[in-house]
Amino acid sequence: MTDSERSPQEQLLDAALTHVAFDGWTETTFRAAVADTGMDPVMARALYPRGAVDLALAFHRRGDAQMVARLKAADLSAMRFRDRIAAAVRYRLEAAEDREAVRRGTTLFALPMHAADGAKAIWGTADLIWNTLGDISDDVNWYTKRATLSGVYGSAVLFWLGDDSPDHQATWAFLDRRIDDVMQIEKVKAQVRGNKFLSGVLAGPNWLLGQIKAPVRRHDSDLPGHWSGSGKP
Known part of the structure; x- marks a missing residue:
């Protein structure tokens, strides 16, 4: 794909990736990318207001898009x-x-001032996976599915970063073990639901959890969820 076929955002991101291994996702990398593309610094800052932090998030979103495709x-x-x-x-x-760009990103989002951005990016990846695979949950399970998968994905990334096995076979084995662990949790939850005594004991907490709904898919709302006293969306 030629430069004329790529958006300015993509051009700047690609230019930044040639510097990330040496300078990380830093202001130095951002300025070097701007210089390499010959882009007006004001325009570049408009595209990525926080500089390299927004570039790192754009790199993450690019990977998400490729996964979904x-x-x-x-x-x-x-x-x-x-x-x-x-x-x-x-x-x-x-x-x-x-992998070095991911490693540098992990370091960046481990910093306290960027930790929320990193957590949001991982949650977004988990959300895309569930949505793409057809998840239709609209209750508390919407949250637990994404929270659990975020943990699985995050731990798999860290393992993958240190994995030197052929074709990352050790990573895929690690991933299978983590998912098996999650499936065991789901099995226990099903057993609890099927136990009359435990179902009675947990009736109150289960009712309360039943009032939690998935986010409303509206353009005017970016809240993580909503409460419905009637139990309806």
């Missing part, structure tokens, strides 16, 4: 659902071809 193109119908989740996480890791 691959998931939509793949035939996963013969897979168990847990295997579809594993495939999605694997696709996401494989989309991040520049």
Whole structure:
């Protein structure tokens, strides 16, 4: 793809990636990318107001988009659902071809002032996976699914960063173990629901959790969820 076919945002991000391995996601990298593209610094700052931090987030979103495209193109119908989740996480890791850029991003988002951005990015990846795989939950499970998968994905990224095994086989084995752990939790939850005594004991907490709803898909709301006393959206 030629420069004329790429958006200014993409051009700036690609230019930044040539510097990240040496300077990290820093202001130095941002300025070097601006110089390499010959872009007006004012325009570059308008595209990425926080400089390298926004570039790092754009790099993460690029990987998310590649994962979603691959998931939509793949035939996963013969897979168990847990295997579809594993495939999605694997696709996401494989989309991040520049491991050093991911490593530098992990360092950046470990800083207290950027930790919220990092957590939001990981949550966004988990949300995309569930949505792409057809999740229709609209209660507290909407949150627990994404929180659990965020933990799985985050731990898989850290393992992958240090994995030198052929074709990252150790990472895929680690991922399978983590998903198996999650499935055990779901199995216990099902057993609790099927136990009359425990169901009675937890009736109150279960009712309370039942009032929590998934976010309303509206343009005028970016809240993480909403409360409905009637139990309805």
